[in-house]
Amino acid sequence: MVQVQIIESKDFSYNRNVETGNQEQMNAVLHIINEVKTHGDQAVKAFTKQFDRVDIEELLVSEEEIQAAYAKVSQEYIQTIREARDNIRRYHEKQKQSSWFTTEENGTVLGQKVTPLDRVGVYVPGGTAAYPSSVLMNVIPAQIAGVREIVMCTPPGKDGIPPIILVAAKECGVTHIYRIGGAQAVAALAYGTESIPKVDKITGPGNIYVAIAKKMVFGMVDIDMIAGPSEILVACDESADASYAAADMLSQAEHDVLAAAYCVTLSRQKAEEIHRELEIQLAQLNRNEIAKQSIENQARIIIAPNRAEMVRVINEIAPEHLEMMVEEPFSYLGEIRHAGAIFLGRYSSEPVGDYFAGPNHVLPTSGTARFSSPLSVDDFIKKSSVIYYSKQAMIEHGRKIAGFANEEGLDAHAKAVAIRIEKEGL
Amino acid sequence: MVQVQIIESKDFSYNRNVETGNQEQMNAVLHIINEVKTHGDQAVKAFTKQFDRVDIEELLVSEEEIQAAYAKVSQEYIQTIREARDNIRRYHEKQKQSSWFTTEENGTVLGQKVTPLDRVGVYVPGGTAAYPSSVLMNVIPAQIAGVREIVMCTPPGKDGIPPIILVAAKECGVTHIYRIGGAQAVAALAYGTESIPKVDKITGPGNIYVAIAKKMVFGMVDIDMIAGPSEILVACDESADASYAAADMLSQAEHDVLAAAYCVTLSRQKAEEIHRELEIQLAQLNRNEIAKQSIENQARIIIAPNRAEMVRVINEIAPEHLEMMVEEPFSYLGEIRHAGAIFLGRYSSEPVGDYFAGPNHVLPTSGTARFSSPLSVDDFIKKSSVIYYSKQAMIEHGRKIAGFANEEGLDAHAKAVAIRIEKEGL
Known part of the structure; x- marks a missing residue:
């Protein structure tokens, strides 16, 4: 017998709960972040020994290890991964946005420039929750966005990183893979260490410690949602x-x-x-x-x-x-x-x-x-406004702009416009 | 004499600092949030008395008060506000995104639906930092996005809310204005009270307490950046x-x-x-x-x-x-x-x-x-993926999908596909 609650819609109300962690967990994560900030690789290795019970020498996964992983995965599975990858790419290509601008006859040009993030970090959980589909879903939007460097962190695991995770990462264009996990991985990505480059955004699911760490470094770097x-x-x-x-x-x-x-x-x-x-x-x-x-x-x-x-x-x-x-x-x-x-x-x-x-x-x-929205190409780009005012535009609007600034009591703002009007007799 | 540091670029390095508040400030804000969550309007009024030194009866600003504000602002200033508003609207109109879909001959339809947020809250600081331009810049993108309800919170002020703030709010389409400020306003917007409706996103600048409160309610509601x-x-x-x-x-x-x-x-x-x-x-x-x-x-x-x-x-x-x-x-x-x-x-x-x-x-x-990007229409919409697989698409791809699920060890995922293949003999 399985008991399922069956209720009428008038009696249903949905209480969402979005608390992330308790005080003890938060203190533990804060300690890890501070240690990694101060001691870099050394702290990352010590926490890996403590939590993952693995001694790591080299944080970076080598090209040879990735090639060796291919031998352990069936051709059929690799083919399915590639077909899924191509479908995911095709869908996400549609999300790409273009820079644009508008012009006016007085010479004004206004625009919005789209630029990919420089470097992002993708977290991939270990253990039973290691899903190659999650690698594809996090990496592909970044790649389509034009991010140059996509680094991945995943726990070392007692038997090493699952081969299929390495294959999926390789198939979708991860630049570097580091064998570290947990809050120490998030801290390393947010602040950088000797081996691990600081990124601009961290995405990917994880346990409660990973989630707390992501929330704590938010602002220093961007993060995706806390799932x-x-x-x-x-x-x-x-x-x-x-x-x-x-x-x-x-x-x-x-x-x-x-x-x-x-x-x-x-x-x-x-x-x-x-x-x-x-x-x-x-x-x-x-x-x-x-x-x-x-x-x-x-x-x-x-x-x-x-x-x-x-x-x-x-x-x-x-x-x-x-x-x-x-x-x-x-x-x-x-x-x-x-x-x-x-x-x-x-x-x-x-x-x-x-x-x-x-x-x-x-x-x-x-x-x-x-x-909130599904993870998308939008998560891996940012925009800059572009403003070009011509001499003629300044003649037409300069006095109004200075007036607005004066009304807000910001006299240096008004003067920044006025100095141009005066000096050039506009 | 004014001292300015002049340095060579090779000696320049930029240290960003994005800490938001100290422990004492965070505890104070946590207390305010919990009180407002539990006691609603009563707590909001008590904090307003404590921090703003103003007794408020009615939180909602009436239409009469807004009309009275117009009499206190020069026609010229109102005209400039309107011209700025129209420029801001024109630029932000260009940011609107459309829903889209793609089709395949096997019947597959994939798409992305764009939907405006239901209700947003705009925080407008009081005191010398009360800028009507800030009202325009926060409200207009939400309005262009199609948000139905845009509520504004601003401190009551000893001499009332500055007339130009009320005029700017009215001119750009704010739905309701509440005379409350500080962390209590953020808490009220995030959790709702008897008078103030719970919103989906809070934007706008504020002092350190407002910034901390926004960071704390993030997840329960969305926020813009912490400036x-x-x-x-x-x-x-x-x-x-x-x-x-x-x-x-x-x-x-x-x-x-x-x-x-x-x-x-x-x-x-x-x-x-x-x-x-x-x-x-x-x-x-x-x-x-x-x-x-x-x-x-x-x-x-x-x-x-x-x-x-x-x-x-x-x-x-x-x-x-x-x-x-x-x-x-x-x-x-x-x-x-x-x-x-x-x-x-x-x-x-x-x-x-x-x-x-x-x-x-x-x-x-x-x-x-x-x-991060400038505040934009993107901040006031969210997207939903749309997936329609036809019978033919399931015949073509169903077995591969079930296989992928099995490889990830998610047997119920595989069975959800397999039951359709079996039952309909695909």
Whole structure:
């Protein structure tokens, strides 16, 4: 038996929690950051010994090690990685923005220049959470953006770095790989050490210490979002196949006991069908224990009386992953205001987007889709405004600008304009 | 006499400092946030009494008060505000992004949906730092993005809110104005109270308590950057007029004793001319005391031996404001990698951009132009990925996707795809 909470939409309210770590964890991370700032490589190696129980001499992974990794991965898997990489590249190419400018007849030129970041660091977690898809999803947008140097940090692991991680990194264009993990890796990327270059932005998932470290170095460098537990919301009308809805909920639930699988349906009957399917399919899963805990503690099946209420629940949850298992799924796009990724129709199961289709799988969690976007090329560029005022533009507008400055009480601002007007008799 | 440090570029290194607040200030802010979270309006009013020394009954500024403010502002000033507003709108209209999608012959549709944020909060500081231009620059991008509700918070002030702030807010489309300031305003916007609606993003400058509060609520809501002291870098070749360079440096220096005015020149002679001009012009300023301290403590005139070295200094500083007072200023655009706003040529004094030309004056400070952009329409939208896989697409790619999931050890992910392949005999 698996217990799933089935509730009516009027009784559902979504409480997001975005706390990152407790005081003890924060103090531990602050200590690590300060040590790495002061002692560089030496501190990084000491923490690696302490936390990863690995003695490392050389932080940089050599080209030979990467080549050796290729021999340990099947050709078929490498081919799938390449096909996924090409799909991800093609989608992200569409996100590239151009510099632009406008002109006026008085000579004014205004513009916006787009420049890639110089250097970024991608964190790739170790252990059971080492996913090559995560390498592709973090690295490719940076590469498409034009970032010259993309460095990757990943824990050394007792048996070394998983070969597939090295292969994925090589296939998508990582410049340098360092065998370090945890808060010490984040600190090294933020402040630089003898071996590890300081970067401008750090992206990628990690455990609570990595998340705290990223939050602490934010400002010194940029970071991507702090990811919370993964979520899915499956929206079903009468046309939905309950077994597909349950399978997709379970694909989220197997990630983590804190992962949340929600479902919103238009009838109690559909809710009960899905409940039964969850029970049947759970029994067949390898990660059965994790998935069961997630389903019992985090999952909700919400019954909405009508379409409008279903949409309200969707926007209230602002889910990381949203599946619209409904008739005419495209007709909902206008009403859906908050979601990381929207999967439309009966064949668009979440794993399609996790691995292969092209859009990024790094998505806003815990309701942050209200204001955040999937990881994209935008995250690896920045913009500069460009302003050119001609003599004629200064003649036309200079006095107004000086007047505005005077009204704000900023007399040196006014004088910076006035000196030009006076000196050149404009 | 004013002392200015003149140094050679080889001896210059830029140390950015992005610490936000000390432990005592952080504890004070944490207390305020918790009180507002728990006690809502009552806490907001109590803190307003404590810090602003004003008793407020009604938090919302009424339409009558806004209308009364118009009577206290000159028609000429209102006209300039409107002209600036229209310029700012025109520039920001160019930043709007469209939703897009791609299709494949097998039926796949992939896309990216652009949606404005639902509700944003703009913080406008009180006291001498109450700038109507800041209202325009924060509100207009949100409005162009399509944000439905734009609320503004500003301290009540002993003599009420400055009329020009109310006029500027009205002119650019603020929905509601609340007479509260400080960390309590940020907390109210992040968590909501009985009177004040919870927003999705908070923007706008403020004192150290406001900055700390913004950093603390980040994650619960989005925030714009945490602004450091303002900076300018004036790059001069032999063609530059030293009096203009000095005037523009002083327009930055008058902001704050911590504001930094840098200059990079190609000759010691030009550096000394600028030094003399700083001395002459400083004596004529109203905010002479502030400007003098800023120039003596923060300013640097850096002598670069050649153009390449001048560009290196520019990119090293990554200035908030960069003025290129050089011949053929447009020829430098490719080499300038890091700058918030780039002002080209002898007439493009910084105040042109601060008030009037159109680009945003909220710019990345303290070297964060390495990875951050001016405030823009992008800050008030978010994106959702859209994925539609057809039956045919699932036939073509389903097995590869399931295989990828299996390789990552995520069996429920593989099964979510496999159940469709099996059940429909794909």
